[in-house]
Amino acid sequence: SAVISQKPSRDICQRGTSLTIQCQVDSQVTMMFWYRQQPGQSLTLIATANQGSEATYESGFVIDKFPISRPNLTFSTLTVSNMSPEDSSIYLCSCNSGGTDTQYFGPGTRLTVL
Amino acid sequence: KQEVTQIPAALSVPEGENLVLNCSFTDSAIYNLQWFRQDPGKGLTSLLLIQSSQREQTSGRLNASLDKSSGRSTLYIAASQPGDSATYLCAVRRAAAGNKLTFGGGTRVLVKP
Numbered sequence: 367s368a369v370i371s372q373k374p375s376r377d378i379c380q381r382g383t384s385l386t387i388q389c390q391v392d393s394q395v396t397m398m399f400w401y402r403q404q405p406g407q408s409l410t411l412i413a414t415a416n417q418g419s420e421a422t423y424e425s426g427f428v429i430d431k432f433p434i435s436r437p438n439l440t441f442s443t444l445t446v447s448n449m450s451p452e453d454s455s456i457y458l459c460s461c462n463s464g465g466t467d468t469q470y471f472g473p474g475t476r477l478t479v480l
Numbered sequence: 481k482q483e484v485t486q487i488p489a490a491l492s493v494p495e496g497e498n499l500v501l502n503c504s505f506t507d508s509a510i511y512n513l514q515w516f517r518q519d520p521g522k523g524l525t526s527l528l529l530i531q532s533s534q535r536e537q538t539s540g541r542l543n544a545s546l547d548k549s550s551g552r553s554t555l556y557i558a559a560s561q562p563g564d565s566a567t568y569l570c571a572v573r574r575a576a577a578g579n580k581l582t583f584g585g586g587t588r589v590l591v592k593p
Contacts, residue, residue, distance in 0.1 A: 370523075397579055408569060408583040409524075424580075458523055462579055467512050467531070469571075469581060471524040 368463030370472035378478045386445045389459035394439035399460040449479045482507045486584035499557035503570035511575040518567045560591045
């Protein structure tokens with residue numbers, strides 16, 4: 367299994383500012399994933415992050431709004447840029463681990479934008 | 481485009497009753513299906529993973545079945561307890577889409593003591 371930690375666990379931010387969320391995995395993984403869960407909704411994939419290459423974004427998500435870094439095989443960051451109240455969500459990182467197909471999730475970062 | 485539906489959206493049962501949670505998907509070309517539990521404001525905990533070649537998986541009081549041809553999976557929780565109260569999400573992975581998961585909307589479960 368994989369143990370995933372995220373920082374911060376929650377934050378309240380002002381409109382127009384940016385927040386960077388960190389995701390740390392306890393083992394090396396090839397792909398890391400960033401999901402968004404809007405209030406009362408299910409999860410939607412934002413992007414897939416591979417080490418050493420640019421992230422691949424899903425339809426409706428762009429790099430300028432959600433820049434992602436993947437400096438090594440255990441760490442990734444997601445930045446939510448120029449935030450608006452519509453960005454208020456839980457952001458979760460995820461990965462497969464240990465050669466299994468099971469996907470593991472971090473505890474999430476609860477973001478509120480005022 | 482894969483669509484995943486979970487019905488009902490919410491379920492309330494008395495303690496001890498068996499829970500039956502449904503998940504349906506539109507594209508049967510899946511690689512696997514995974515059931516998760518989410519407590520309020522928290523991340524996801526993986527419960528069971530069923531590969532496309534499997535019919536069911538069991539873990540303790542939990543049993544998940546998969547009927548790929550009809551696009552359905554069912555999660556059974558035996559002898560429910562108040563601690564089972566949570567939102568249950570199913571997610572399918574398409575082989576052609578790499579590791580991307582498509583999630584259902586979830587079923588919010590309340591087990592009353």
